Amino acid sequence: MTAARPVLDAPGTDGAAASSPRLIPYVPVLLFAPCFIIYAVLFIWPQLSLLATSFVDGNQWSVAHYQRFLGDGYYWELLGRTLFLGVITTVITLVLGLPVAYLLARMQSRWAGFLLVITTFPLLVSAVVRSFGWMVLFFRDGLVSKLVVALGLASPPFQLMYTMSGVVIALAQVLLPLMVLTLYGVFRSIDRDLELAAMSLGARPSLALWLVTLRLARGGILAGSLLVFSLAISTFATPSLVGGARAHVMSTAIYEQTIELLNWPFAAALSSILLVFVLVLALVYGRVLEGRGQTEARP
Amino acid sequence: MSSPWNIDQLDRRAFMAALAAVGAGSLLPASAEAQGADFKGRQLLSSGFGGSTMDIIQKAAFDPFDAATGAKSTQVPMQSAAALARMKAEAGNPQIDMYQFSGGQEAQAKSEGLTEPMKSVPNLANVPGGLKDPDGHWVTWAVIAEGIVYNKDKIPTPPTSYKDFFKPEYKGHIAFPAITNGFGMDFLVMLARTFGGGEDNIEPGFAALAKLKNETIFKAASDLPGLFGQGDIWIIPYDTGNAFKTAQSGLPVAFATPQEGSPAVPITSCIAKGAKNADVANGAINYLLKPEAQIAIAQGMRWSASNVNTKLPAELASEIPAVSQLAQLDRAKINANRAAWTERWNREIAR
Amino acid sequence: MEIVIENLAKVYGNAHAVRDFSVTIAKGEMVALLGPSGCGKTTTLRMVAGFIKPSAGRIVVRGRDLTGLPPHKRDTGLVFQNYALFPHLTVAENIAFGLRRRGVPAAERDTRVANMIATMQLTGLADRLPRQLSGGQQQRVAVARALVINPSILLLDEPFSNLDAKLRESTGLELRRIQRELGLTSIFVTHDQNEAMAIADRIAVMNGGAVEQIGSAVDIYERPRTRFVADFIGSANFLSATVEARDGNVVTLRHGLGVSVLPVEGQAFDKGRSVTLMVRPECVAIHPAAAEAGLGTIETISYQGSSAHIFVKLRDGDRTMLVERHGRELAGLEVGKTVDLNVKAQDLTLFAA
Incomplete structure (x- = not known):
């Protein structure tokens, strides 16, 4: 039977850390260099030579390939279809992914980790294999095509195979995990107490979600959307396998020009045009984020 | 133009085998026949068609060649079009010694100066003039006959003509390959011929194809089992080899030779200019031209032989169109128009 | 009585987070829930706020049974341990948040927010974002945001734990002064006995989900009813x-x-x-x-x-x-x-x- 609770304070441990790292000016440069060199050799240089290729016609410099693209409604339609694919896929993954990511991020149960793994599991399977899976379901006798007919959404004979709708469905499934992962990270970083605070101040749960959590997640939602959009407009395997000849998009056209028709300059021009769209989007996105940064901040 | 033989494009096993061959090939024991042990320890890399096609060719020609000479031959799966692109990209420093083409790429490869003439290939003499390059840059070692592949249960009387694709009772049950698939291009040309045109006058072909534009269009041979397996695709313009393969999978599928003729697709090989193992490649090509190899290939895939000395067994010969039934397409004209027709096809047929 | 909590309990599976918690609080009284981490004090507070559904018992505030009501209908002012200020809203917007939800007209809203900013000594900071404030300022905004809606009950969850030691006492006493002035009934959760003893009228010492003793600081220090209380409070x-x-x-x-x-x-x-x-x-x-x-x-x-x-x-x-x-x-x-x-x-x- 004893004695007192020790009241002694632990000896001070808050002194200056043993040695604060003194940064030698060139250390950051050295750390950055390998990445930059790889980036330069494997991305910037090929990208520049691609751009250069797109301005070659025969043996001379020319904008003929761009003129051909811009002056032809067919290619505008191709570009429009590609951008539409990107937009619709982004919207679908956002609508499906947002609630899933939110619930996973807020879930306290020990199943949450398991469910997250399940959600992202498709990422471990290549898009080609997943697209083959969809093909089985999309042929006329496939489960999904039959279901669409059974629900009265289409009249037989109907198949999702070789249609743009099929590509959208397959692509949404392929890209959904990326959206969920991105949004999951975003929601995890938003303090749940903020929503509770809003509720205690009189906001209905849905309003608290809207006014606080979704407002704070805006940057992450934009990031996830940009990621999915850029992948959707540049992906090749799914449109090629599921869409076949009819659902022609920029990526399959680039492939066709490169591999089938060996018209590399025109393929390079198509690639550059697609790249410009992605870059413009990324810049706009950056702007939006910047603007947001002035009035808002993440917790 | 893509090869129809891309069934298992990404054949991992073959790819790994290629890697293994590069790494460990020199350690492999070479069992050599007395007369040809001169490639002992040498490696040969060839492009290949992938999947079971590649395996059959390996067993029919490359394996016996390796056994006889001590070489180690590996095929790297690659679509014909992609193979030509690779050949172009590696011009001057070829990593792949020899190429196999199914879409007429050999002519373009020669014209772009990517090939070198074959040397000391004794069997070259047994190949008829139309099936080899006059300068010896490429040689046909098999011929694929195209025609009509149909569902025997739905169409009890074998089709006889390309005109059968326009029978009203088949409407909604037709599929045809995209123009980027070599057979799709040949289908267009054959339709043009059927309706009064040809390589020089493609209009009738596009006019006829436009009537089929609402039918199913597919891109790759790998879609074939899916299409026939459904039961509601009855008739497809394709080749003997895939008809045979699909029938082997248990589907009620047969091949019919149209009266307009079966377009012949030459399967060729050529040697990359400056290939380090050009001598080995020459030896391997000689083996591809051997009657034994060509019979094995015909048995495995129903591809026709090119060596005049190859005598196919009777039951095999009956399943493959006779030489008299083959339609020789003007590949040079087709190649010259490929880009324009592809553009037009994309706009008028696929849209 | 202003607040009556009767036999409140929360069970998770086999674990009793809170058992048989009863307390009666008079108008204007401030009660501290004191105990080591895991003793159930925060769970109790969150049940009062409506974030956690009790397994048993009831919560009655001013004669109104809140037990089944969702948080946004409870009219409670809550100050979080980490303040939970809305990072995308300015100080003024944070404070106005609850008034907007209540549909208070703009003119009145502005007046009340301005008054609260003055009361909490936040003058000049109205247009700042939370991350531009010091810890003490953030804490005052959190309190202002909870007080401006005139809640029937003020709940504070470890409100001082993120402040440094010097600020803690002055802020605590300041809060106590305002709470007295407004006559607010209040419950606050803390693991710091000095804080509880300095500020609260009464202290409920909790351990293992149950209340060991409720009483004034003097009661609890001088007449601990259990060994746990004696040991936990003071030396x-x-x-x-x-x-x-x-x-x-x-x-x-x-x-x-x-x-x-x-x-x-x-x-x-x-x-x-x-x-x-x-x-x-x-x-x-x-x-x-x-x-x-x-x-x-x-x-x-x-x-x-x-x-x-x-x-x-x-x-x-x-x-x-x-x-x-x-x-x-x-x-x-x-x-x-x-x-x-x-x-x-x-x-x-x-x-x-």
């Missing part, structure tokens, strides 16, 4: 003792420091029983003694300015007693010196077993 010396004799409600106890006579009630203190005595360090008298006569030896002296903690190792065993003396009354007391210790019977608290 305590525990002595084992034996009942030597019992005469009615008076017992004679023998313990390490001698013999004491105490009044008792109950069966647990019959003759021969072993019991435990608790004495606060400041209630132990210490004197230098002759080497052979003393009860123990000074092991350590921890000088803290206004006071000094003296650890005395008793001769009969390894027990150490903590004695607190005024910082200037250390004459004759040095490490290694033999000392005598005395306690007065009225300073002893007796626990069965």
Whole structure:
């Protein structure tokens, strides 16, 4: 039977850390260099030579390939279809992914980790294999095509195979995990107490979600959307396998020009045009984020 | 133009085998026949068609060649079009010694100066003039006959003509390959011929194809089992080899030779200019031209032989169109128009 | 009564996070829920706020049963441990948030926000974002945001734990002043006994999901009802003792420091029983003694300015007693010196077993 609770304070441990790292000016440069060199050799240089290729016609410099693209409604339609694919896929993954990511991020149960793994599991399977899976379901006798007919959404004979709708469905499934992962990270970083605070101040749960959590997640939602959009407009395997000849998009056209028709300059021009769209989007996105940064901040 | 033989494009096993061959090939024991042990320890890399096609060719020609000479031959799966692109990209420093083409790429490869003439290939003499390059840059070692592949249960009387694709009772049950698939291009040309045109006058072909534009269009041979397996695709313009393969999978599928003729697709090989193992490649090509190899290939895939000395067994010969039934397409004209027709096809047929 | 909480309980599977929590709080009273982490104090607070659904019991505020109501209908002002300020809204917008939800007209809203900004000494900061504020300022915004809606009850979850020690006391007293002025009924959760004792009218000491004792700071410090309370609040010396004799409600106890006579009630203190005595360090008298006569030896002296903690190792065993003396009354007391210790019977608290 004893004695007192020790009241002694632990000896001070808050002194200056043993040695604060003194940064030698060139250390950051050295750390950055390998990445930059790889980036330069494997991305910037090929990208520049691609751009250069797109301005070659025969043996001379020319904008003929761009003129051909811009002056032809067919290619505008191709570009429009590609951008539409990107937009619709982004919207679908956002609508499906947002609630899933939110619930996973807020879930306290020990199943949450398991469910997250399940959600992202498709990422471990290549898009080609997943697209083959969809093909089985999309042929006329496939489960999904039959279901669409059974629900009265289409009249037989109907198949999702070789249609743009099929590509959208397959692509949404392929890209959904990326959206969920991105949004999951975003929601995890938003303090749940903020929503509770809003509720205690009189906001209905849905309003608290809207006014606080979704407002704070805006940057992450934009990031996830940009990621999915850029992948959707540049992906090749799914449109090629599921869409076949009819659902022609920029990526399959680039492939066709490169591999089938060996018209590399025109393929390079198509690639550059697609790249410009992605870059413009990324810049706009950056702007939006910047603007947001002035009035808002993440917790 | 893509090869129809891309069934298992990404054949991992073959790819790994290629890697293994590069790494460990020199350690492999070479069992050599007395007369040809001169490639002992040498490696040969060839492009290949992938999947079971590649395996059959390996067993029919490359394996016996390796056994006889001590070489180690590996095929790297690659679509014909992609193979030509690779050949172009590696011009001057070829990593792949020899190429196999199914879409007429050999002519373009020669014209772009990517090939070198074959040397000391004794069997070259047994190949008829139309099936080899006059300068010896490429040689046909098999011929694929195209025609009509149909569902025997739905169409009890074998089709006889390309005109059968326009029978009203088949409407909604037709599929045809995209123009980027070599057979799709040949289908267009054959339709043009059927309706009064040809390589020089493609209009009738596009006019006829436009009537089929609402039918199913597919891109790759790998879609074939899916299409026939459904039961509601009855008739497809394709080749003997895939008809045979699909029938082997248990589907009620047969091949019919149209009266307009079966377009012949030459399967060729050529040697990359400056290939380090050009001598080995020459030896391997000689083996591809051997009657034994060509019979094995015909048995495995129903591809026709090119060596005049190859005598196919009777039951095999009956399943493959006779030489008299083959339609020789003007590949040079087709190649010259490929880009324009592809553009037009994309706009008028696929849209 | 302003707030009545009856038999509140929360069960997770087999674990009782809170069991049988009952308290009645008068208007304007401030009650602290005090206990170690995991004692159920935060769960209790969150049940009152409506974030956690109780397994049993009810919560009645101003005669209105809140038990089944969602948080946004409870009219509670809540200050979070991390303040939970909306990072994308300015100070003024944060404060106005609750008023907007209540549909308060813009003019009135602006006035109330401005008044609150003045009251909480946030003048000039109205257009700042939370991340541009110091910790103390953020804390005041959190309080302002909770107060501006005139809540029927103010709940505070460890409101001072993120402030540095110097700010903590002044902020606490300031909050107490405002709470008194507004006559707000309040519950706050803390693990810091000094904070609870300095600010709260009454303290509920919780342990393992249950309330050990509710009472004023003096009650709890001087008359702890359980060993846990005695040990948790302040410092305590525990002595084992034996009942030597019992005469009615008076017992004679023998313990390490001698013999004491105490009044008792109950069966647990019959003759021969072993019991435990608790004495606060400041209630132990210490004197230098002759080497052979003393009860123990000074092991350590921890000088803290206004006071000094003296650890005395008793001769009969390894027990150490903590004695607190005024910082200037250390004459004759040095490490290694033999000392005598005395306690007065009225300073002893007796626990069965």
